[in-house]
Structures are given as C-alpha cells and as structure tokens.
Amino acid sequence: MAVGAPPPESPPTVRTASLRKEYGSHVALDDVGIEVPRGTVYGLVGPNGAGKTTLLGILSGLRRPTAGTVDLAVPRRKVAVLPDTPRFDPWLTAREVVDLARTMVAPDAPADRVDGAIRAAGLEDAAGRRVGGFSRGMLQRLGLAATIVGDPELLLLDEPASALDPAGRRDVLDLIARLRGTSTVLFSSHILADVERVCDTVGVLRAGRLLYQGTMTGLLSGTVAPEYRIHVRDGVEQVVAALRAQPWVRSVAQNDGPGVVRIGVASADDAERAMIPVLAGTGARIASVEPEAIDLERVFLELTS
Amino acid sequence: MTLWRLEWLRLLRTRRWIALAAVYLFFGLTGPPLARYASDILRRFGSGNLQITIPPAVPADGISNYIKNASQIGLVVVVVVAAGALTFDARPEIGAFLRTRTDSLWRILAPRFWVSAVAAAGAFLAGSLAAWYETVVLIGRLSTGAMLAGMAFGVIYLAFAVAVVALSAAIARGTLAVVMLSLAILIALPIAGLVRGVGPWMPSELVGALDALARGAHAADYLRATSTALLGGALALWFAVRLAARREL
Numbered sequence: 001m002a003v004g005a006p007p008p009e010s011p012p013t014v015r016t017a018s019l020r021k022e023y024g025s026h027v028a029l030d031d032v033g034i035e036v037p038r039g040t041v042y043g044l045v046g047p048n049g050a051g052k053t054t055l056l057g058i059l060s061g062l063r064r065p066t067a068g069t070v071d072l073a074v075p076r077r078k079v080a081v082l083p084d085t086p087r088f089d090p091w092l093t094a095r096e097v098v099d100l101a102r103t104m105v106a107p108d109a110p111a112d113r114v115d116g117a118i119r120a121a122g123l124e125d126a127a128g129r130r131v132g133g134f135s136r137g138m139l140q141r142l143g144l145a146a147t148i149v150g151d152p153e154l155l156l157l158d159e160p161a162s163a164l165d166p167a168g169r170r171d172v173l174d175l176i177a178r179l180r181g182t183s184t185v186l187f188s189s190h191i192l193a194d195v196e197r198v199c200d201t202v203g204v205l206r207a208g209r210l211l212y213q214g215t216m217t218g219l220l221s222g223t224v225a226p227e228y229r230i231h232v233r234d235g236v237e238q239v240v241a242a243l244r245a246q247p248w249v250r251s252v253a254q255n256d257g258p259g260v261v262r263i264g265v266a267s268a269d270d271a272e273r274a275m276i277p278v279l280a281g282t283g284a285r286i287a288s289v290e291p292e293a294i295d296l297e298r299v300f301l302e303l304t305s
Numbered sequence: 306m307t308l309w310r311l312e313w314l315r316l317l318r319t320r321r322w323i324a325l326a327a328v329y330l331f332f333g334l335t336g337p338p339l340a341r342y343a344s345d346i347l348r349r350f351g352s353g354n355l356q357i358t359i360p361p362a363v364p365a366d367g368i369s370n371y372i373k374n375a376s377q378i379g380l381v382v383v384v385v386v387a388a389g390a391l392t393f394d395a396r397p398e399i400g401a402f403l404r405t406r407t408d409s410l411w412r413i414l415a416p417r418f419w420v421s422a423v424a425a426a427g428a429f430l431a432g433s434l435a436a437w438y439e440t441v442v443l444i445g446r447l448s449t450g451a452m453l454a455g456m457a458f459g460v461i462y463l464a465f466a467v468a469v470v471a472l473s474a475a476i477a478r479g480t481l482a483v484v485m486l487s488l489a490i491l492i493a494l495p496i497a498g499l500v501r502g503v504g505p506w507m508p509s510e511l512v513g514a515l516d517a518l519a520r521g522a523h524a525a526d527y528l529r530a531t532s533t534a535l536l537g538g539a540l541a542l543w544f545a546v547r548l549a550a551r552r553e554l
Contacts, residue, residue, distance in 0.1 A: 057553075060401070060405050061404075061405065062401055062404060062405065062554040063553045063554070064553060076408060077407075077408065079405070080405070081401060081405040083397075083398050083401050083402075085398060086398055086402070087396055087398035087399055087402075088402065089311075089315065089399065091314070091315070091318040091319060092306075092311075092314070096306045096314075099306040100308070100311060101402075101406060102306075103306055103307050103308075104308070104403075104406040104407055105406050146402070150406075
C-alpha cells in the first residue's frame, strides 16, 4: 500500500443516496447516489445544466436537498470548497485572503503554510498584490490556495481549471494528483481530458441523473460498443458481406476512405475470437486490423446524447 | 488575518470611515455656529421688506442643530456603511468562501456588526464632542451629565440601527435592497410611535435624547426606549443569524 493511501476497508468519504433537488418545478437532481472512495480523485462530468454545481453545493452545505441523504465521513471543518468563479474582497492582498482562510479553518497551523499554499498555486509573484486587479485565472489559483491552506480532508472543486491557460491547467491538475492518497478530491469539469488525466473514479451526470459511476477504465471499456478499423488491399466487398452476416457485428461502415472498413461489435471478446477466422475465410488481402481508441469524449457524447 | 481585522481593514481601505466621520463632524462643527449666528445670517440674506426675529441662542440650540441634521443624513450613512459589511451574501462566491469555513454564522456576523456599530458610535461621539465644544465656546455651558447620558442613548440607538441592518441583510440579499429595507424599518418606528402610549417605548425616541437632555429632560424618560432598543437589537441579531443560516447560495 502506498504511503498515505487509505486502508482498503475504509468507508467512502462522500456517500449520497436518492438525492433530489427541486427549484420550483425544475428538477435539478433526481435520485443521485454517488460514492467517493477515500483518498481518490473523483471527476464529475456532464453538460451545462446537468446538476454538477447543484450537487457540489449540496455536498458543501450551501444548498439543502429536497430529498435524500448526504453522508460525509469527515468533519465539516475539514471540507474545503472552491466555486468555479471565486471572488474575494478586492482590497485584500492575495496573502491576506489565504491567511484569512487559514485562520478560519486551521488557526493553529503555522503562518508559513500560507506562503506554501500560495507557492503551490503558482501565485508567489502576486502574493502582495490586491486581488481587485486579478484575472479570472489568477482568482482561480488564489481560490485553490485558500482551499488547500487548511489541509482539508475533502476538497470540492467546481471547474477548478476552467479559466486557466494550458500551463496553468497542468499545474492545477498536478496539484490535484499530488493530493491523491492524503485527501479526497471531488471535482467537476467540462474538460474531459482533465478528468481522464487525474481521476480514479468518474460520475457522469445528465439532466440531474447519474448515468454512470465507476472507474475510468470501466467507463471507457464498458459503456461504448468497441469498434475496429480494418484496412483491406482488395476484396472489400467480400469482407463487408462476410462481416454483415455475423451476429456479433452491430455495424459496418466504409466512410473512412477506400479500403477502410469500420465495424462496431457487441463485445470485444466475440470480435477478438471470431474476426480473424471470418476475415481469413473471405480470401481478401488484409493489411491491418486495429481497435479504435475509446476516449472519454466519445463515451461522454454517447452517454449524454 | 482574522475576521475582526478583515472588518477593520474594510473600514480603512474602502475609506468608509471617512464618510462616517465627515458627516458627523461636519454637522457637529457647523451646528453650534449656525445656532449662534442664525439671526445674523438671516439678516444678511433677508430682503428689506421682511424682518425675521429670532430669540437669542441658548446652549441647547447648538446641540439641537447638530442632532437635527446628523440624525437623518448620519443615519443614512451608517446604514449604507453597515450594509456594505453585513451583506456578505450579496456576492455568493464571497458568501461561499466564508460560510464553508465556519460552523457558526455568528462568527461571521459578529465582527461585521460590532465593527460597524463601533465605527458609527465613534463618528457620532466625535460629532457630539465637536458640537459640545463649539457650543460651550460660542453660546454657553451644557450639563456634563446630560451630555454624557444623551451621547450614550445615541450610541445605543446606532447599535440598534446596525442590528436592523443585519436583520435586513438576512432577509434581502443585495446591498441596495438591504439599505432600502433597513431605512424603511427605521422610518416606520417613529411613525408607529405616534400610537398613544407606544412612543416612549420606541428606540427612535433615543435619536433626540441628546437634544432633549440638553434642554433639561430626565434620563429616566429614555429608559423604556433604551430597553426596547437593547432587546430589539438582540432579537434582530438572533433572527439575522437564524435566517442567514437557512439561506441557500
């Protein structure tokens, strides 16, 4: 077991059951049950209006659910929240903002932890500046510094890298990745590459409902039908006809150029067992057979469309 | 950086203290001279056909001039300054920053209430002392006991007014809405005091206490209003915490 990793039997840090939130007649969340294992990074993805911010608001105690339960396995004071567009009193300096956060959640923590948090967020050059002139990206970095300064056990981050440039996003994702094992992180994002890069567990929300929850590997392999790309030198027609006759083949397309056949299959197991014999039986010249990569974007679009 | 220092810096760096001090000091410094030289001023600006006769100024007139002006404009400034501090949910991101870092809303509210109230009281006392000094120099002596008691009643009223702003900030969210609601409540109180027998109990009675005491009224006449202001202020703060805790961001 890695240093700082939780014991395998430890309960999830966050568990919700049958969570429902209504705003008048609009149902923002419906029967949402998530489990965030301790010490992991959980990515919450979904299109605009899916209910991500509402869910984070309920978990952070800023909103009340209409029905359902929320169980946090950490004390409230060890939960840190970062809104998607953090704002602070503009006449405070960055260091004062982070120090205020420290004194509110960890008054006994040494003051030099403030500079450590500012450095970790990449704001050391602007620590003494008033935040009124900060860009949105700098405010997001400052919000992150104020979030980590109290050494929280659970971080709820709403789109923590949405306003950052590529380098800033990489820094923030690296920071989140470093927290794995010592803290539990739940963050929402529109940027699927970010989720794919750092998350152990993923939850997919659409229109207030949780469509998928599980490991990233499970999401990539279990929710979208596998596809294969076959390059045929000659005899494409025989290949297409033979594949269409197979019960495990769901779709056959020739949209990717001459001699290229793309097939969708019911399961990778069936395809890997039967495809080569079928292709060999056609007598066609086969240049290559390769599985199509399944990325989170494709899975996300298929799940949420 | 504590929440108390945060409020102190808010007063200093946003220069709100200047607005408070300027209003009360201005009326404190100009009230007694206007009372002393009112007849001269009117004579200079009046026409030859109209003659206005004003009786010679007495010491209480200097304080009266100060209270009449400062109690209205000063109260508006106090409400605006207090609303700026107490409407921490007006910007939900700031509200979220504060609320998610404490289990108790009172911990957020208390420094905002006390610093606003102390600043308002300080400005009022500075203006009162200026008016007192100028009155003594220009018109005549005032009873020290009456002045101290009157200033204490004024301070209690301003603390009550700030508590009303805290309650308004728990009901409304935007700063302008909170200012309007607070002023509506504070203006409604003296109107309610017109009901027979209710007036002496209204906290708004304390506004004119300094003036009345300078004219010879008894401090005991204001004990009922004082008790209502203290009780009402405490209740306003209690409800403010309860209502703010129920608010969703």
